[in-house]
Structures are given as C-alpha cells and as structure tokens.
Amino acid sequence: MTDFMYTIPIDFHLDSNAAKAITAIFCALIGFSTFWFLSKSAAIKAWFFKKYAHDLACRKHIFFTKYMGFLWMGILPLLTMLCLFPDDSLGYFGLNGRKDTLLFSLVWTLGLSILVIPMAYFSAKKPKNLVNYPQIRAKNWDRKTFYINLLGWAIYLFGYELLFRGVLLFPLAETLGIWPAIAINIALYAATHIPKGLDETIGAAPLGLVLCILTLQSGNIWIAFLVHVALAWTNSLTALRYHPDIHYTHWKK
Template sequence: MMNFIPSLSIEDAQSVVPLSVALVGFLLFWFVFHSDALRRIFHDRMDHDSACLWHIFAAKAWGFVTMGILPAWILQQSIGWSPLDLGVVWPAENNALIWKWTLGLGAVVIFVAWLGARKFDPQYPQVQAREWNRRTMAVNWLGWALYLTGYEFLFRGVLLFPLVDALGSWPAVAINTVLYSATHVPKGRNEAIGAIPLGFLLCWVTLQTGSLWPAILVHIFMAWTNTTVRFLRHPEMTWKGI
C-alpha cells in the first residue's frame, strides 16, 4: 500500500507547526471578532456607546490571546521555540542605520495612514460610539496595542523566524507577505495591495534587528493615527472631553 502522507519529520515540523498554529490562532480571532453572538452580549447589557467600546476591546484582547499567548505556548511546547527565539527581545545591536530605517518607515506609514484616513469609510473607526471622551480613546488605543502586539507576534514572529530557519529568508518572507496581504483582502483592494510593501518592509526590519519591537511600534502608531483621524472625520461622532 502506497504511503501518500509521510511521517512528519523534525525538520518538517519547523514550518508545518508554525503555519498550522498561525492559521488556527487567526481563525479563532476572526470568527469571534465577527460573531453576532459576542456583539449581542454587550449590546443587550449596555448602552450603545459603552457596548461598542467594550465589544471591540474584548475582541481585540481575545486576538492578543489567540495570536500571541496561545501560539507562544504551543511553539514552546512542540518545537522548542521560545518567545525570545521569536523576536520578543529588544534589538541586540545599537545599529543606527536600522533605527533610521525604522523611524523613516514609521513616519511614512503614519503619513500614509493619515492620508488614507481623510476619506470617510463607515467601517472605521471600529469603535462605532457616537460620543467619545478620553476614556473611550484610551481604551480604543489600548485595544489596538494589545491586538497588534499579538498580530505582529503571529506574523513577524511565528510566521517568520521558524520559517527562515527551515526554508531560508526569501521563501519565508514571500510566504509571510502573501499571507499578510491575504488577511487584508476582506478590508478592500487598497488595504490588500498596501499590505504587500508594508509586510515586506516589516519582515526586513524584523530580520535585521532580530526583534519584533520595531514592527510592533510602527504598526501601533499607524493604527492610532488611522483611528484618531477617522474619528475626527466621522460626521456622526463627537468629542465630549472628559
């Protein structure tokens, strides 16, 4: 009898496990984030603005668990890759050129986010509260920080370092960029296309520094800029101060 599926070798596991864990972690977040049941839990118990805020925050915090904590634990237990191996370290070398690139990339990304956010899009900001105050904005920013820390850990950690080790740098970066762009397809053509150069550059910075922090910080500041400008441009949202 022909064996169509060979046994999983240790070498194969270095790529198969991260890819599988990333798929499961992302889908666990995705289906919960788009769950009407989760939305009803908040909207049946709170006023509209509070429900909008805490529903999105809870979903983003869940994303931090499914794309950050859970994959970190599984990879540690299954193939011996610790969070430190996956880039949860400050850059080992004080390379001025790398930080110039990081700051430059951050400035460009924030500027592009600001330009894009000037156009009204009903899906942003994700927190659809009508009246905002300092607490609303702070919780919104915290939710983005948690979510994007987990998100970058998944893409620039789980889906990069082990695959570089198993397949080489270019195949790993190519796979990473393709998957990163694919996750943005539901958000529209512009985001899916824009994710290609951004994904490549974030991979490059991560591999050059050996750290996730530049990518995490760039992505967080981009999201904060986008959501803040979107709020300011939204015709049905107002600022109530404290």
C-alpha cells in the first residue's frame, strides 16, 4: 500500500477548473457555517428577548435567522463567485427563466409537490416534530406573524437552494463532472440536516439526489426552490395547527 501510494503522480498545480471547484465548496462551507453560528448564537437570541416581549421577540429572532440564511447562504456566496469568475452570469448559477425547460419544470414542481405535501402534513403532526416546529414559538400568532413566517421560509429557502443547487452544483458539474458534483452536493446537503435528527438526515439524501438531477436537467434552481417551499410551508402551518400551546387568532382548535 505504501509503495503504491508513492507511485501516484502528485501535481499541486491549481488550474482554473480546480480553483472554481474549490471556491464553490468553500463558499458553501463558509456561507452555511456563518449562518449556522449566527442562528444558534445565545447572545443574539438573548438580545432579542431582552429588547422585546416574548411573542414579538420570538418572531423577530426567527425572521433574523431566516434573513441571515438568505444573505450568507445565497447572496454573499453568489456575489463572491460572480466577482471571482466574471465570465459566469446569474443564469449560469441557475437564476434564469429558460423557456425550453419551462414545461419540464412545471410538471416536476407540481408532481413533487403533490407527493411531498401529504407526507409533510402527516409527519408534521407528530409530537417529535412539534418540539421544533413551528419555529416561531410565540404563544399567540396574529396575521402579521403568520405571513412573516411564510416570508421568512421563502427567503431562507431561496438562499439555501441558491447555495446548494446553484453556487455549488453547477460549478462542480462543469469542473468535476456530473456524478462527483452530485455526490459532493448530497454529502454536504445531508450533513446540514444532522442537527435536525436522523430522519431528516436520511431523508435529505434521496431528496437531494432527485433535486440535483432535476436542477441539472432544467438548468435552474426553481424546481428545488418551489418544492422545498411547499414542503416547509406545509410542515410549518400543520405544526401551527396542531401544536397545543401555540395558537393563531384566525384558527379555531
């Protein structure tokens, strides 16, 4: 084994393809890590709860974390790649409206949504899910909290999918090949679900595979984004409906 290892030619030359792949991976690593530690900061959370009443603090803190996800996972990694690789456009990273794949995108978005929404609905009612959802732990939700919850999930997931299915996937597919790009994407995508438990971590692998393939075939991130939003909204609103201690003023339990 040692002799074999020494026979492998080692070339530390960094070409343009390697530079792009490494930059994309580090954008994903730094972007997600920064978001994660900001969202889990006890000091930041304490600041909100010191400044505002409980229910308002819950809403403002969670929306802050969603906005940080949008910024650190979506906007900043995208701007970094655009600045370092100016020949690439927004469309290259999956932000386009390709007419040739529009029907494909619509059919798969609808089909996957029909599949995942009932699954999310039934799993969201389980006690182990209600421990974490809805994420805004305000005891009483008004209409503003309701819509901020939806908006927060939408902007967060836009940043999330832009990072994994845009900034990370397309450059790696170009430089390393489709299957290595998908494998790296799934590994990092599943790893981000580890704090959410074994079920979500395992489930992220097949979902990540499907979303990567559909993203590459459609040439943009919209299927992944819209399906993920449908899943998150269903889970969040179902949890709101069935949580015994959290109430929305316009719903009767």
